[in-house]
Amino acid sequence: MSATVTGPDGRPRCSWCQAAPEFFDYHDKEWGYPVGNDQRLFEKLCLESFQSGLSWRTILAKRENFRAAFHGFDYDKVAEFTDADVERLLQDAGIIRHRGKIEAVINNAARAQELVAQEGSIAAYVWRYEARPEDLPEPQTASTSPESVAMSKDLKKRGWKFVGPTTVFAFMQAMGLVNDHATGCVMREKAAQMRQDFTKPE
Known part of the structure; x- marks a missing residue:
């Protein structure tokens, strides 16, 4: 299968965009661009965990509902959720x-608070796991990386x-820790430029 597909404007995009019409907009405006905002990073980790065993289309279609249900993924607020909130969400x-x-x-929100207290921010923590470009395989040929394995192991150790x-690698792809836009995709160069201009959190 080709690594790219023709987009609505006639230019090539990553081939996964053809799975759903709404993927083109998500791909062009969000996917693969570096993120340093803790709330957005926490949201994406949560949504990737919800996606486990499901399609991203299902999650993307419900994203605004998730944001409403979890107070915009403000981890300080979510950490205070009780059993009654679990029943409400069910x-x-x-x-x-x-x-x-x-x-x-809810558990991860409390762990996020601990992480921020220990590491300064979620962003500072996750960006330590950015892979060197020369160590990356060809775009979209891997579902994990040594860095995603290491981050997963450390997060699990933290509770x-x-x-x-695999969940962590999908998070890294989406949040710009790797530029996994396909070779030939018109957004690959834009993502590369945004990564170059991005100031890594410390």
């Missing part, structure tokens, strides 16, 4: 009603849940 048809994943988000190496 009745919310707008999200994925999976008890284990809902409880994992995080639903953060396996």
Whole structure:
């Protein structure tokens, strides 16, 4: 299968965009661009954990519902959720009603607070796991990396849940820690420039 597909404007995009019409907009405006905002990073880790076993299309379609249900993924607020909130969320048809994943988000919010206290920010922590470009395989040929394995292992040691190496690698792709836009994709150069201009959090 070709690494690219023709987009609505006639220019090539990553081939996964053809799976759903809404993917082109997500791909062009968000995917692969570096993020240094803790709330957005926490949100993406949570949404990737919800995606486990499902399609990203399902999660993307429900993203605004997830944001409403979890207070915009403000981890300080989510960390205060109680068993009553879990039961409330299990009745919310707008999200994925999976008890284990809902409880994992609440657990991970508390772990995020601990991480920020220890490391300064979620952003400072995750960007330490950025791979050197020369160590990366060809774009979109891997589902994990040594860095995603290392981050997954460390997060699990810190008590995080639903953060396996594949989930973490998908997070890294989306949040710009790697530029995994396909060779030939018109957005690869834009992502590379944004990564070059990005000031890594410390």
